[in-house]
Amino acid sequence: MGSTITEKILAKAAGKETVKAGQLVDAEIDVIMCHDVTTPPAISMLEDKKIDTVFDTEKIVVTPDHFQPAKDIQSAALHKRLDKWARKHNIRYYYKIGQAGVCHALLPEQGHIRPGEVIVGGDSHTCTYGAFGAFSTGIGSTDLAAAIATGKLWFKVPESMKFVLNGSLGKGVYSKDVILEAIRLIGTDGALYKAMEFTGPALADMSMEARMTITNMAIEAGGKNGIMGFDDITKEYLDGRLKGKTDYEVFESDADAEYCRTIEIDCSKLEPMVAMPHLPSNGVPISKCAGKDMDQAYIGSCTNGRIEDLRIAADILKGKKVAIRTLIVPATPTIWKMAKDEGLFDIFYDAGCVISAPTCGACLGGFMGVLAEGEKCVSTTNRNFVGRMGHPKSEVYLTSPATAAASAIEGKLADPRSYL
Amino acid sequence: MAKAHKYDRDHINTDEIIPARYLNTDDEQELAKHCMEDLDAEFVKKCQAGDIIVAGEDFGCGSSREHAVWAIRGANVSTVIAKSFARIFYRNAIDNGFYIIETPDVDKISDGDEIEVDFENGLIKNVTSGKDINFEPLPDFAREIINNGGLLEHIKKATTD
Numbered sequence: 001m002g003s004t005i006t007e008k009i010l011a012k013a014a015g016k017e018t019v020k021a022g023q024l025v026d027a028e029i030d031v032i033m034c035h036d037v038t039t040p041p042a043i044s045m046l047e048d049k050k051i052d053t054v055f056d057t058e059k060i061v062v063t064p065d066h067f068q069p070a071k072d073i074q075s076a077a078l079h080k081r082l083d084k085w086a087r088k089h090n091i092r093y094y095y096k097i098g099q100a101g102v103c104h105a106l107l108p109e110q111g112h113i114r115p116g117e118v119i120v121g122g123d124s125h126t127c128t129y130g131a132f133g134a135f136s137t138g139i140g141s142t143d144l145a146a147a148i149a150t151g152k153l154w155f156k157v158p159e160s161m162k163f164v165l166n167g168s169l170g171k172g173v174y175s176k177d178v179i180l181e182a183i184r185l186i187g188t189d190g191a192l193y194k195a196m197e198f199t200g201p202a203l204a205d206m207s208m209e210a211r212m213t214i215t216n217m218a219i220e221a222g223g224k225n226g227i228m229g230f231d232d233i234t235k236e237y238l239d240g241r242l243k244g245k246t247d248y249e250v251f252e253s254d255a256d257a258e259y260c261r262t263i264e265i266d267c268s269k270l271e272p273m274v275a276m277p278h279l280p281s282n283g284v285p286i287s288k289c290a291g292k293d294m295d296q297a298y299i300g301s302c303t304n305g306r307i308e309d310l311r312i313a314a315d316i317l318k319g320k321k322v323a324i325r326t327l328i329v330p331a332t333p334t335i336w337k338m339a340k341d342e343g344l345f346d347i348f349y350d351a352g353c354v355i356s357a358p359t360c361g362a363c364l365g366g367f368m369g370v371l372a373e374g375e376k377c378v379s380t381t382n383r384n385f386v387g388r389m390g391h392p393k394s395e396v397y398l399t400s401p402a403t404a405a406a407s408a409i410e411g412k413l414a415d416p417r418s419y420l
Numbered sequence: 421m422a423k424a425h426k427y428d429r430d431h432i433n434t435d436e437i438i439p440a441r442y443l444n445t446d447d448e449q450e451l452a453k454h455c456m457e458d459l460d461a462e463f464v465k466k467c468q469a470g471d472i473i474v475a476g477e478d479f480g481c482g483s484s485r486e487h488a489v490w491a492i493r494g495a496n497v498s499t500v501i502a503k504s505f506a507r508i509f510y511r512n513a514i515d516n517g518f519y520i521i522e523t524p525d526v527d528k529i530s531d532g533d534e535i536e537v538d539f540e541n542g543l544i545k546n547v548t549s550g551k552d553i554n555f556e557p558l559p560d561f562a563r564e565i566i567n568n569g570g571l572l573e574h575i576k577k578a579t580t581d
Contacts, residue, residue: 024561038485041446049572067444074444124484124508138508140486141446142515142571150575154561188431189478193507222481224507279431364440364483385435385482387458392439 002254004160005227006195009135009251013118021159021258029059029147031112033121035103036064040081042122042145054089055151058244061112062086063095065102066360071367093243101332101358104128104216104302108208109332111241114248115230120147125302125382127218130227131211132234133250137225158195158224159260160253161186165200167268172417174312175210176304176380176400178202179217180273181265184283192222194260197253199229202267208237209308216303217382220280229253272416274378275398278386286403286415296377297322297408298389299401300329300356301363304380307335309401314344316405316419317351323411326353327369333358353408365389371396378407421547422498425460425467426474426531432459433482434509438491440483451487452494469496472537474529476502480509489516499537501526501544514562517570523555 003011003018011019013027034042039062046052054060064082067075086094095106104125107113115133120126122144129136137155139147147153163182169175183190196218203211211228218226230250242248271285299305299313310330328348330336336358339345348355362369363381371377371390376397379389384396399407402416409419436459438451445451456463456473473492479502480488489512492500501521505513513520519539529535533548544553557563568574 037443041486044446045572049576051572051576066440072444078444078446122484124482126484138484140484140489140508140512140515142486143511146515146571146575188481189504189506192478192504219482222478222506364443365435366440366443370441383433383435383482385433387439388435392458 001258002256004195004197004257005133005229005251005253006135006160006197006225007157009116009118010155010157012116019157021157023157024154025157026152026154027118029120029151029153030117031119032060032144032147033103033107033119033123033126034060034062034144035066035123036068036075036078036082037066038122038141038144040078041141042148043081043085045142045145046149051149053149055149057090058092060091060148061093061107062091063100063103063106064097065100066364067366068097068100068359069357099333102302102305102360105306105331105335108132108212109334111243114242114245115234116249116251120153124219125216127223127226128212128216128302130215130218130225131208133228133230135225135227138219158193160195160197161191162259162262163196163198164262164264165198165202165267166264167266168202168205169267169270172402172420173270173272174400174402175206175213177270177273178265178267179214180275180283180398181270182263183217183221183281185263186221188220188279188281189222191218193224196221196223196226198226203228204231207308208233209306213303217280220382272400272403274403274413275384277384277395277397280382280384280398286413290413290415292413293376294324294378294407294412295375296324296369296371297326297404298362298369298377298379298381299327299404300331301360301381302331303382304401305329305331305335307338309380310335310339310344313401313405314347316402316416317353317409318347320351320409322352322408324408326408327356327362328353329356329359329361331358362389378404378413380404421534421536422470422472423468424472424474424529424531424533424535425463426529427459428476430476431478431481432475434480434485434488435482437480437488438485443485443487446487448490448494451491455491455495464495467495467497470498472535473497473500474526475500476526477504479505481506484508486512486516489513489518493518501529514558514565515571517566519558519566521555523553525553528553
C-alpha cells in the first residue's frame with residue numbers, strides 16, 4: 001500500500017521512512033506563522049513559564065493582520081506586545097504595518113511557503129498553504145508557544161479524503177464555487193480530523209491564487225489540512241520568489257495510496273454558489289437564491305482578497321455603480337499597489353466602493369465594515385456563522401468575488417454571468 | 421454535583437463561544453464575561469462554578485482561537501460533554517489541561533440535570549435521571565498532558581526530567 005502526500009510529508013518531518021493514518025508523530029516544523037490575535041497570548045505563556053526562547057529566528061514569520069491598523073486601545077496593546085517580542089528575538093521576517101498584510105495572502109506572496117514542508121500558524125485558515133504541496137494546519141496559542149520554543153509539535157497523521165475536480169469551470173464560475181460545493185457535499189464536519197486532497201483536470205487550469213481559495217476553506221469542512229500536488233503552475237509561482245531557503249522537496253501521492261473517501265465534482269456543471277447563513281455548508285446555486293436583498297458587499301480576506309480576485313470584481317464593476325455599501329479590501333500592500341497601478345482603484349472609486357488598507361477587518365466582525373442588527377452582507381470571506389461579521393442577528397452570504405460584485409451592483413444576490 | 425447546560429445543537433462554533441469582537445484581549449476573566457454570548461446571552465448569569473456544557477456534534481468548530489477554551493474555563497465551567505469536537509478546539513483544550521468528554525450518549529442528559537463526572541473511570545452519573553453514561557477516557561498521552569497541567573508544563577517537565 002502506498003502513501004498519500006500528507007503521509008509522506010509528515011514522515012519526512014518526523015524522520016521516519018513511512019507513517020500511516022492514525023499514527024502519532026513528533027514533527028519538525030519548517031515555518032511558523034504568527035499574527036496579532038493568537039501570538040501575544042503565546043508570548044505571555046512563554047514568559048510566564050520562563051521558556052521565552054525562539055527555536056529559529058528565520059523560521060518564524062510575523063505579521064499583524066486581524067485588527068491592524070489598531071482598531072482600539074486594547075488591540076494596540078496586542079500589537080505592542082507582538083512588536084516588542086519580535087524585536088527582542090530579532091525575528092528575521094517581521095512584517096510591520098506598511099508591509100503587513102492578511103497572513104495567508106502575505107506568506108505565499110512574500111516567498112515563505114515551500115512545497116514538502118510542515119507549516120503551522122496560530123490561525124485556522126493556515127490550511128491555505130497546502131495549495132503548494134505543503135502540510136499546513138492551524139493551531140491555538142499553546143501549540144504556537146510550544147512550536148516557537150521547540151520547533152516541534154505532535155500530530156496524529158490524518159486519513160485522507162480525495163476530491164477529484166473533473167471538467168472545467170464555466171464562465172462566471174470560480175474556485176470559490178468549487179470549494180463551496182465541496183463543503184455542501186460533505187458538511188462542516190465532513191472532513192473532521194482529515195486531510196482534504198484536491199486533484200483533477202479542473203485544478204490544472206487554476207492559478208495559485210485560485211487554488212489557495214480552495215485549500216483556505218478546508219477548515220470549513222473540519223479538515224486538518226487541505227493539500228494539492230505540485231505542477232508547472234506551482235513552480236512558476238515559486239521561481240524567484242522564495243526567501244531564505246530556495247530549495248524544496250516535492251512529494252506526490254502514490255497511485256495505490258489509501259483514501260477513506262473519494263468525491264468527484266464535475267466542475268463543468270457548477271453554477272455560481274452562495275453559502276446561505278449560518279453555515280459554510282449551506283450552499284445553493286445562484287439560480288435558486290438570486291434577488292435576495294443585501295445591505296453590504298465585502299470583497300477581501302484570506303479567501304478572496306488577492307489580485308486575481310480584485311481583477312475579477314473590477315471587470316464586473318467597470319462603468320457600473322454599486323447599489324449598496326461595497327468594501328474592497330486588498331489583502332496585502334503589494335496587492336494594494338498592483339490594484340492601484342492597474343487602474344482597479346479608479347474602477348472601484350467610480351463605482352462608489354470604499355477601498356480599505358490590508359486587514360482581516362470585518363471578515364471576523366472586527367472593524368472596517370461590521371454589520372448592524374438585521375443587516376445582510378454578500379461576502380467573499382470564509383465563514384457565515386452567527387455574529388461573524390457583526391450583530392448576532394446579521395447575516396453573511398458567502399460567494400465568489402464575481403458574485404459579490406454583481407450583487408453589489410444590483411443590491412441583491414445576483415448572477416455574475418449576466419455581467420461577463 | 422454540577423448542573424448541565426444543554427444546547428441541543430451541532431456545530432456550536434467559536435464565534436458563538438467567544439465572538440471575535442472581544443478578541444482584542446486575552447484576559448481570561450474578561451473573555452469569560454462574554455462566554456457563549458451570541459448563542460445564549462444569559463449563559464454567564466446562570467452558570468455556577470463547576471457547571472457543565474452539553475452539546476451535539478462538532479463543538480468548537482471554526483477559528484483556532486484558544487480564547488474559546490479560556491472563556492469557557494474562565495466562566496468556571498468544569499468540562500464540556502459533546503458528541504464530537506472540532507479538531508483545533510479539542511487540541512486547545514488538552515493543551516490547556518482542560519478535560520473534555522466525547523460521547524455519543526449526550527441524549528441521556530437534559531438541560532438542568534444534575535450530573536457527576538468520574539474522569540478517571542470514564543463515568544458520567546446523571547443524578548437527576550438515574551441514567552449513567554460510560555465514556556472512553558482521553559488517550560494516555562492527552563491525559564499525561566492534562567495531568568502535567570497543560571502542554572507547556574508538560575514540555576518543561578520533559579526537558580528537565
